[in-house]
Amino acid sequence: MAVNQQQLDYLSAMGIPVWISRDLPMPDLFKEQALGSDLGLSERRLPVELKGEATATTLSEAGLRAADELIKDLQQTTPIKQIAELAASLDDAIESKPQIISQNLDGVDWIELEKAVSQCTACDLHEKRQHTVFGYGSQRPSLMIVGDIPRLSDEQQNQPFTGETGELLSNMLSHLDVNADAVYFANLLKCRTPLDNSPQSNQAASCLSYLKQQIKLLQPPLILLLGRSTAQQVLGQDLPMVKLRQRVHELEGLDVRFIASYHPAYLLKQPRLKSLVWKDLQFIKQVLTNNG
Numbered sequence: 001m002a003v004n005q006q007q008l009d010y011l012s013a014m015g016i017p018v019w020i021s022r023d024l025p026m027p028d029l030f031k032e033q034a035l036g037s038d039l040g041l042s043e044r045r046l047p048v049e050l051k052g053e054a055t056a057t058t059l060s061e062a063g064l065r066a067a068d069e070l071i072k073d074l075q076q077t078t079p080i081k082q083i084a085e086l087a088a089s090l091d092d093a094i095e096s097k098p099q100i101i102s103q104n105l106d107g108v109d110w111i112e113l114e115k116a117v118s119q120c121t122a123c124d125l126h127e128k129r130q131h132t133v134f135g136y137g138s139q140r141p142s143l144m145i146v147g148d149i150p151r152l153s154d155e156q157q158n159q160p161f162t163g164e165t166g167e168l169l170s171n172m173l174s175h176l177d178v179n180a181d182a183v184y185f186a187n188l189l190k191c192r193t194p195l196d197n198s199p200q201s202n203q204a205a206s207c208l209s210y211l212k213q214q215i216k217l218l219q220p221p222l223i224l225l226l227g228r229s230t231a232q233q234v235l236g237q238d239l240p241m242v243k244l245r246q247r248v249h250e251l252e253g254l255d256v257r258f259i260a261s262y263h264p265a266y267l268l269k270q271p272r273l274k275s276l277v278w279k280d281l282q283f284i285k286q287v288l289t290n291n292g
C-alpha cells in the first residue's frame with residue numbers, strides 16, 4: 001500500500017525524508033489506525049513544512065508511534081541495496097536542478113571563444129537551439145549594444161537584432177550619430193529561449209562569462225544594455241529599469257562604462273515608453289561626447 005499525503009506529513013514531522021517513505025511498504029500500524037484520529041490520546045504539536053508554507057500540525061501519540069514503527073521497519077527490513085538505490089535517485093534529482101556553470105575563459109581569444117560558444121552545453125538551452133548567435137560588428141567598437149536573447153529571426157539569420165526590433169534599434173542609433181559600422185551587437189544569452197521568454201537566472205549566469213570575455217577582447221568604451229534582465233544580470237543589480245537607466249555604471253575588472261535602457265522589442269509592445277528612451281538616447285549621446 002502506498003503512503004498517502006497525510007501520512008507523509010507525519011513522516012516528514014518525524015524527520016523521515018519523503019524520498020524514502022514514498023517507496024517503502026506501509027507499516028502495519030498505518031494500515032490499522034487512522035492517523036490523527038480522535039483516539040483520546042494526548043497530542044503534541046510539531047512544526048511541518050506543508051506546500052511551501054510554514055505551518056504547524058497536530059500529531060497524536062498514535063501517529064508518533066506509527067512513525068516510530070516505520071523507522072524500526074526501515075532499520076530492520078529495508079535492504080541496504082534498496083536504500084542505496086533510493087539515495088542514488090535523490091542524487092539524480094539534485095543533479096537535474098538548474099545549475100550555474102561558469103567558464104574560466106582567461107586568455108581565450110576571439111576564435112576560440114566563438115568555438116566554445118558554438119559547442120556550449122552549459123545550460124538547458126543548448127538542447128533545442130538550431131545554433132548559437134554569437135554577435136557581429138566592429139572589432140574595435142566605439143559602442144557595444146547588448147540585448148537579452150536571440151529571437152527566432154535572429155537565430156535564423158545568425159545575428160542579433162533582426163526584423164522589426166533591429167529596425168527600431170537602427171532608428172535609435174541614428175539619433176546617436178553613431179555609425180553602425182562602429183558598433184558591436186551581442187546578446188547576454190547566445191541561445192534562444194522557448195517562446196522568447198526572458199532568460200532564467202541560471203541560464204544568464206552560465207552564459208555571462210562569454211559576454212564578459214567578448215567585452216574584454218573588444219574593449220568598447222561604452223556598452224548599452226538593453227532590457228531589464230540584461231541590465232540586472234550584467235550589472236548584478238536586482239533593480240527595476242527605472243532605477244537602472246539614466247546612470248553610468250561600472251564593473252570591477254572591466255574598464256568600460258555601462259548605460260541601461262529599454263529593449264526595442266519591449267518598446268514595440270509598449271510604445272508609450274519611447275519618450276523615456278528618447279531621454280536615454282540624449283543621455284548616451286552626452287556620455288559618448290564626453291568620452292570622445
Ligand code: SF4
Nearest residue numbers: 120123126190191207
Ligand atoms: Fe551555453 Fe549560453 Fe547557450 Fe546556455 S545559452 S547553452 S550557457 S551558450
